[in-house]
Amino acid sequence: MSQDWDLIIIGAGTAGMPAAIFAAGRSDKVLVLDAAPEIGGTLHLSSGQMSAAGTRLQKEKGFEDTPAMHIDDIMRISKNTADREIAGLAVDNAAETLDWLEAINFKPLPGHPVKGQAHEPYSINRYVWGEDLGKSILAVLKPPFEAVVASGKVTLKLNTRVTKLIQSESGTITGVAAKTEDSDEVAYTAGSVIIAAGGYVANGDMYKELSGHPAYGDHSYPHCIGDGLNLGLSAGGAAWGHENYLTSFGVIMQTYDVPSKVRCRQIHWPERRMPWEIYVNVHGQRFMREDEPSVDVREHTIQDQPNLRHWIVFDSTTLKDAPPLFADFSAADIQAAAEKDEPMFYVADSIAALSEKAGLPTDALENTVNTFNDGQASGQDALGRQNMPRPITDGPFYAIRSQAMSVSSTVGLKVNTGLQVIRNDGTPIPGLYAAGESLGQGAMMGSSFCGGMLVTPALTFGRMLGQSLLPLDAAAQ
Ligand SMILES: Cc1cc2nc3c(=O)[nH]c(=O)nc-3n(C[C@H](O)[C@H](O)[C@H](O)COP(=O)(O)OP(=O)(O)OC[C@H]3O[C@@H](n4cnc5c(N)ncnc54)[C@H](O)[C@@H]3O)c2cc1C
Structure with missing residues (x-):
């Protein structure tokens, strides 16, 4: 069968752009289709934090690191739940990616690499990002991407959503069908197809089905609605990762809607700010020591609480004297939001009245506060908390409802080390490859x-698929 294209890339985002840039060195028949009106995908929103071992930057700064150390860290932090083979493939090749980004003008922040920030720290400084976060990466990918499009080697079609994979009777993927808002489906044939269509967080139904929880946060790229995973599954691909669902901790939403934008984020890391407050669940009970040192433990503990939710409870002296609870939201902001009855913020003259406003059981919350106060007096906290700043005694009393949420997709397409999408029996689907969040976190x-x-x-x-796909694909057929 004659093919219109050597390679079709579904998605011009984080994975799709480097695939196109490198494939253009080897073919002048590369087609990139993106559902969005612009390139870049989730890089428009992402924090863009990257990790790589053995980079030029690390060497310059005297950090001796290896991919073996990186994958050991990942397996330690994930308690052996990551896929050693595929995560290992990523870390084995990550330094080349970082070095390439720097060569095309990516500037890590001064003082980088660092060991960690929001997540469980690595054992060595291998973590970098740029001043404009994900946009710093997009800014350096854009010129080479636009150059390969201008050269004619890569054809880019925006506002074009891939709706189907075309599969031969023998199972080989031979192309895609795609449509724009005003056109019917058009078929494009190709020797190989890369799914680089991101995750599914913007698809609330799919998110809930795959994780068991609503997608609380409205912080994902709107075109990442699970097409990548669904396209791969429709061709017989297998999915993996369902058991690994996890959310981050301590997010204050703007509204009670699901999804909602984020209003502010709690500084819940004791190494940055020791908590003065207590955390209670919907039953009005504490469920963890608030100064738990491991962010991973905090994130896993909230998974067991109803609706992945807790209330931060404190008194007016804590509001006045404690270090700021949020980075960009002051004590005065908290007081004003609570006094104006804004969503998530509650204030009342007694714990009983506070419980009613916040929707918590009164007896339970009063007991919890009394027990906590006893612990502060005796120096023996019931949950083993070490930080004992003061009891909760001085009205008015405050509660802030905090939500755990995730910005990425846990489940994705299963691939082998050639990044071929594989079936449940481990056999590859010829002609079909995947990269990025379509593989699942x-x-x-x-x-x-x-x-x-x-x-x-x-x-x-x-990058690897763009550099190697065409010969690798020929070998795989
Ligand atoms: C707020 C936020 C912060 C984050 N911070 C970090 C971080 O610091 N570090 C980290 O490692 N990860 C982070 N992530 C996750 C990370 O940014 C993403 O996993 C990654 O950028 C996804 O890359 P991708 O190429 O798979 O998808 P994307 O970059 O989203 O690209 C997918 C592209 O496919 C297109 N597309 C989708 N469906 C179709 C279709 N049917 N047809 C054609 N095109 C389609 C989309 O329009 C999009 O352009 C963050 C995510 C978010 C939302």
């Missing part, structure tokens, strides 16, 4: 957040 980091292990693998696997 569970494979890269298991059931824990490992810094940089979505953006870096997406860039790396995109």
Whole structure:
């Protein structure tokens, strides 16, 4: 069968752009289709934090690191729940990606690499990002991507959503069908197809079905609605990662809607700010020591609480004297939001009245506060908390409802080390490859957040497929 294209890339985002840039060195018949009106995908929103071992930057700064140390860290942090083979493939090739980004003008922040920030720290400084976060990466990918499009080697069609994979009777993928808002489906044939269509967080129904929880946060790229995973499944591909669902901790939503935008994020890391407050669940009970040192433990503990939710409870002296609870939301902001009855913020003159406003059981909350106060007086906290700043005694009293949420997709397409999408029996689907969040976060980091292990693998696997796909595909047919 004659093919219109050597390669079709579904998605011009984090994985798709490097795939196209490198494929253009080897073919002048590369087609990139993106459902969005612009290139870049989730890089428009992402924090863009990357991790790589053995980079030029690390060497310059005297950090001796290896991919073996990186994968050992990932397996330690994830308690062996990441996929050693595929995460290992990503880290083995990550330094080349970071070095390439620097060569095309990516500037890590001064003082980088660091060991960690929001997530469980690595054992060595291998974590970097740029001043404009994900947009810093997009800014350096854009010129080479636009150059290969201008050269004619890559054809880019925006506002074009891939709706189907075309599969031969023998199972080989031979192309895609795609449509724009005003056109019917058009078929494009190709020797190989890369799914680089991101995750499914913007698809609330799919998110809930795959994780068992609503997608609380409205912080994902709107075109990432699970097409990548669904296209791969429709061709007989297998999914993995369901068991690895995890959310981050301590997010204050703007509204009670699902999804909602984020209003502010709690500084819940004791190494940055020791908590003065207590955390209670919907039953009005404490469920963890608030100064739990491990962010991974905090994130896993909230998974057991109803609706992945807790209330931060404190008194007016804590509001006045404690270090700021949020980075960009002051004590005065908290007081004003609570006094104006804004969503998530509650204030009342007694614990009983506070419980009614916040929707918590009164007896339970009063008991919890009394027990906590006893612990503060005796120095023996019931949950083993070490930080004992003061009891909760001085009205008015405050509660803030805090939500755990996730910005990435746990479940994805299963691939082999050639990044071929594979079936449940492990056999590859000829002609079909995948990279990026379409592979699911569970494979890269298991059931824990490992810094940089979505953006870096997406860039790396995109680059590797662009560099190797055509000969590799021929060998696989
Ligand atoms: C707020 C936020 C912060 C994050 N911070 C970090 C971080 O610091 N570090 C980290 O490692 N990860 C982070 N992540 C995750 C990481 O950014 C993403 O996993 C990664 O960028 C996804 O890359 P991708 O190439 O798979 O998808 P994307 O970059 O989203 O690209 C997918 C592209 O496919 C297109 N598309 C979708 N469906 C179709 C279709 N049917 N047809 C054609 N085109 C289609 C989309 O329009 C999009 O352009 C963050 C995510 C978010 C939302």
